[in-house]
Amino acid sequence: MTDSHIARFFIDRYAQRGIILDDFQRQAMRALEAGHDVLVCAPTGSGKTVVAEYAVELALAREQRCIYTAPIKALSNQKFRDLCSRIGAEHVGLLTGDQTIRRHAPILVVTTEVLRNMLFVHDDMISDVGYVVLDEVHYLADPFRGPVWEEIILQLPAQVRLVSLSATIANVEEFSRWLTSVRGEVEVIVSQVRPVPLQQHVAVGHKLLPLYGSSGEVSAALRRADERMSERRSGRIGFSRRKRILDILGRHDLLPAIEFIFSRKGCDRAVSDLLEADITLTTSAQQKQIGQRLSTLRAALTAEDRRTVRFEYWAQAMRRGYCAHHAGIFPPLKELAEDLMEAGLLKLVYATGTLALGIDMPVRTVVLEETKRWNGADFVDLSATEYTQLIGRAGRRGRDQVGHAVVMHSSDLDVDYLADLGSGRVDPLLSAFFPSYNSVVNLLAYHDYAQARAIMGTSFAQFQRNADLGQMRGRIARLRARLAQLEESLQDMCEYGDVLDYIRARERGGRASKSARRRAKEAYRLRIIESWNGVRTGRVYAFACHGELDYAVVLSVGSKRLRIIDVSGALRWLYFDDLSSALREVADIDLPFGISVKDREVRRDIASRIDRLVRDRFEWGADADLEMSWDRFADVCDPAVHNHPVHQCPHRADHIEYAAQWVTLHRQLAHLEEQSESFDDSVAKEFDATVRVLGYLGYIQGIPKDTADFTDIAPRIGRVKLAGGAQLLRGVHSEADLLICLSLAQAQLRDMTPAEFAGVMSVFLADRRLGSGMPTRPTLRRAWRAIERDQEYLTAIEAQQGITRTPELFTGAMDAFCAWAEGAQLEHVLRAGNFVVGDFISANRRLIDLLGQVEMVEASEYLTSTAHQARLAITKWTWL
Structure with missing residues (x-):
């Protein structure tokens, strides 16, 4: 069968299910037929897996093996079941580390860790592989498991075609350039189109208000409701508010839905509340179907185990059409909930964020109770990528005309921030790669030292650091030029002597005495007052509040407060008592007479102008000295300072204030130069350090003992010898x-x-x-x-x-x-x-x-x- 026949058969099979493939899917299919690697970036729920399934079809037709990877075992198990039902169980195997089913099947579903290990030990199976699918490849940014993706890409044989699937990422061009540098030609297919359009809402009271108006801004109705509700305390989200949301979803025909709570206890409490309220969302026929599926699992458990995992409790909730989904639930029950939702039998799932990792559980509506999540140490705002991935579950292709995302309103909700999150903006993909001990010994088992080190140097981490290095060196050049200008003015500033020489002496000097620091604090307070009294409207100032640097234009001046618009566009009061620094004038800004600063567009324009004025200053850290303590004006207890001619100058404090920018920029330059050196060939240097640890412990022999930098001698080291313990480490x-x-x-x-x-x-x-x-x-x-x-x-x-x-x-x-x-x-x-x-x-x-x-x-x-x-x-x- 030719490739064209395979493609036609594949497309027709989807058409029989009422699905017409999109242009991006057909483009990716043609690229695979032409023998190219593909990188497909498209929104969640847009059908990226169709491309992976076509790779499976090509592998079967060409009598090659296809390996399909997923980042977590739950996804691997789900894809295994799906492929078994599509192409026949006899053709599909599963390897997840703790499970092995039909290892020699032509189509293997594996976790990324399993594939990575197969590549490192040069498993014979790899020789038959024609295609590898890396699903959720953007997961390589994960700080714990992300390096596995890069190791697979770096180790994959050139003849294997790589299918990389990702949600939309901001730096897709950078990522594709790296893929091309290590894999050869890669066809990049990007789609911004969701096959099921998404509408975003905010639930305020009993109403469902659109997030966006016709202009793409926050809708007028939501803006009015938000201002009206902003003074009220929302309180804890409990049964009454969740019941209200459920009523709204039912009234607007928005079920089935996933409601993200970001708390295991919150999910369990929500289910318990519905059960106590005797709420049922399913018909008797649906309850019968759910009961049949529950009976299979019930039969596999002993009475004691059923009691331990609260089987009957969760079974009762499922029969009524709802459940919880989080890592604390008995895994077979959680997987059953996924199957029931996919079959349309569950109407509501309360879930933590782990469900957004790629589990195929599409629904009509996604509800977010808040836009913050627990990161293990603190509550943090959702990133744009996290938000997009969460709401991406909404809208079932072939079943829904529109998907819906609903955010519950609270006094903490910033509707402008939410509108920014929902705009489709996504975060860049940042490598989390590092050379592990296992990686190092496996590379050195097959490569000489220089080759293994070079492989580390081709990682995405080093690729990104090289790009950062270029920008860093540009900043260093600009900083040096600015410092040269400042140094010239400082040297001729004081008739008593060289101010720059004096400032350098102070930088080298010791700590000031207690009394000198007290005097300096009092003197700096006077400087703050002096700068406050000199403030004029229409001017942009740099200042620090409670130690944090900010920039703003002054609109009006009062005795104890200033009306300002800051660099973020916020209209607010700046109180004298909040200042921790003097106000430093940056520039004038033209404010036309009669403008309305209550108009958000006007504030946005002003903020943009402030940003343009201060961008370079902020990048260089030119005003970072304002964040420092007042004691920089204290007399330093050092003879070289006290005996310096400038120390006798009556304008010494003014000179120190003027030189503060030189001090800040000089420190910034030193930091950038140190950072630049650390970025240069940094991954390879991490590889060297890892090898030195292994050499010290006797796992590797033939490594120089007293050499700190292997850069120059790496080609001369050649093949190293792995000691006995390294064999265990390799596995x-x-x-x-x-x-x-x-x-x-x-x-x-x-x-x-x-x-x-x-x-x-x-x-x-x-x-x-x-x-x-x-x-x-x-x-x-x-x-x-x-x-x-x-x-x-x-x-x-x-x-x-x-x-x-x-x-x-x-x-x-x-x-x-x-x-x-x-x-x-x-x-x-x-x-x-x-x-x-x-x-x-x-x-x-x-x-x-x-x-x-x-x-x-x-x-x-x-x-x-x-x-x-x-x-x-x-x-x-x-x-x-």
């Missing part, structure tokens, strides 16, 4: 890879039972959610103390080399996994460790994967046997 891909290898050599980790071994290995999951309680069993405590010593030793060596690789470990699950492997019931384990079932099962899956890695390495008979038995002992169900 362990984990955040704690080297620490695992060090610890497994300890006597305290030998002669353990498989159950104890499972408990000990759980600490290397580095999972904060498992807690930090100390194990009670003596064997586990001894093992932990040995691991802890290794951790301290390793992090100290890393610190000497200027790198951070080893993560923080958590001991809270050691007893639990030991008991679990010995046959304890799930209910007992969860209660003893105070674990949430979803967290424990997720950790269990990752522990199965880690034990499997140790087992496969075959470092010793003991490790192989013990890891094998431990893995079997914690694999309690088929879905684990």
